[in-house]
Amino acid sequence: MNLEFTKYQGLGNDFILIDNRENSEPLLTPEQAIQWCDRHFGIGADGVIFALPGENGTDYSMRIFNSDGSEPEMCGNGIRCLAHFIAELEASGRTEYRIHTLGGVMVPRLTAEGQVQVDMGEPQLVAAQIPTTLVQGEEKAIAIPLEVAGQTWNVTCVSMGNPHCITFVEDVAAIPLETLGPQFEHHPVFPQRTNTEFIQVLRSDYVKMRVWERGAGATLACGTGACASVVAGVLNSQCDRRTTVELPGGCLEIEWATNGRVYMSGPAVQVFKGTLAI
Structure with missing residues (x-):
């Protein structure tokens, strides 16, 4: 059986998109997703995204398998x-959709400028909701010391439907991401593992970010990570509520609005279409 797919990228964070509207379960298994994401023996991608029928009054549902076969709750670049x-x-x-995800309902809107703005909802800051055991369940983990790789890092934990650990550094380019990323991701204080963002503040409205994504490793961009990082920046008096986040793949515009919701704006580009046997 051949299955059609479309390859997309958002700031270099790339995905295989599958029309799954006729079935409530993904058409690929996690093991097949690993094969499809392989950059040498498959199509190559950071994850496979399925467009499924909506749930609870939404227009569509989103499921995603990472390149390692794990399933995250949400993906910011992916939803664009x-x-x-x-x-x-x-x-x-039509230009606006309500999409059910494992991290809550997200509302992306296609703009006339070719960008996609996404209402990402409200960030979760309570430790038990992230989840992290870095502090007690109902406390917030803001600027808390964490020992990783023999060094103490001040970290702030935020959930944007998926867990993030953010730390501010002087030179983001000097971070040995391939070494540090897995140690943060699998640290015992993160029972469901974590995404990790290293942030260098250039101005209060402009930061540089590198990311180690849970289940995907080092990627060129992470939308939920950019959102979580601006929230952490505001909480640590490092960032304005509206901040440009520069990632290796390009820039995202993030706003933590006064209504408590986070809005992300950025591109989404079709790369190619094809079919592959399953």
Whole structure:
């Protein structure tokens, strides 16, 4: 059996998109997703995203398998790509969708400038909701010391539907990401593992970020990570509520609005289409 797919990228964070609207379960297994994501023996991607029927009154549902076969709750760059993919499938001229994810309902909107703005909802700051055991369950983990690789890091933990650990550094380019990333991801204080963002503040409205994504490793961009990092920046008096986040793959515009919700704006680009046997 051949299965059609479309390859998308958002700031170099790349995904295989599959039309899964006729079935409530993903058409690929996690093991097949690993094969498809392999950059030497498959298509190559950071993850596989499925556009499924909506749940609880939403227009669509989103499921994603990372390149290691794990399933995250949400993906910020991925949901922008999914919005473009859905718009192409529908060909209706519609520009806004309510999408059910394991991290909550997200609302992406395609703009006239070719960007996608996503209402990412409110960040979760309570330790038990992230989750982390770095502090007690109902406390917030803001600027808390964490020992990793023989060094003490001041970290702030935020959930954007998935867990993030953010630390501010003087030179983000000097961070040995491939060494430190896995040690943060698998640290015992993160029972569901964590995404990790290293942030260098250039101005209060402009930061540089490198990311180690849970289940995908070093990627060129992470939308939820950019959102979590601006929230952490505000909480630590490092960032404005509206801040540009520069990632290796490009820039995202993030706003933690006064209504408590986080808005992310950035590109989503179709790369190619194809079919592959399953």
